[in-house]
């Protein structure tokens with residue numbers, strides 16, 4: 673039998689809705705990184721939820737709608753520094769912490785982000 677994906681183990685779509693709601697509430701209020709987010713909050717929440725679904729081993733929802741993720745290229749129009757990545761990760765850590773899952777699962781989930789976040793640094 674195939675092992676359950678991280679997407680399924682954290683609670684699937686419902687967990688990602690909760691995560692992205694909490695995460696973008698923090699990001700849009702953040703003193704350093706809110707400056708970067710100028711488009712619609714609900715739209716970016718939805719894009720992130722679709723992306724994280726596939727990033728965590730669930731169905732390829734983001735690619736179905738938006739094509740190949742090319743995440744670094746999609747971030748290039750935004751000036752992202754190392755401090756921005758750290759702030760992004762702090763918001764994500766807090767959002768992950770708010771989920772009703774075990775400490776081990778929270779750690780496993782959060783650990784998926786630092787490498788990708790630092791890969792987005794372009795300035």
Ligand code: HEM
Pocket residue numbers: 705708709710711712716719720723727738743746747750752756757758760761785788789790792793
């Ligand atoms: C390093 C810190 C990061 C910063 C400062 C950042 C910033 C941004 C900004 C400014 C946008 C555009 C938002 C808008 O349309 O208003 C964006 C889009 C997005 N970001 Fe990030 N990001 C970071 C890291 C990440 C990471 C680590 C991921 C995935 C794990 C991610 C996934 C996405 C997705 C899925 C979108 C939507 C792309 C689209 O337009 O289809 N970002 N990000």
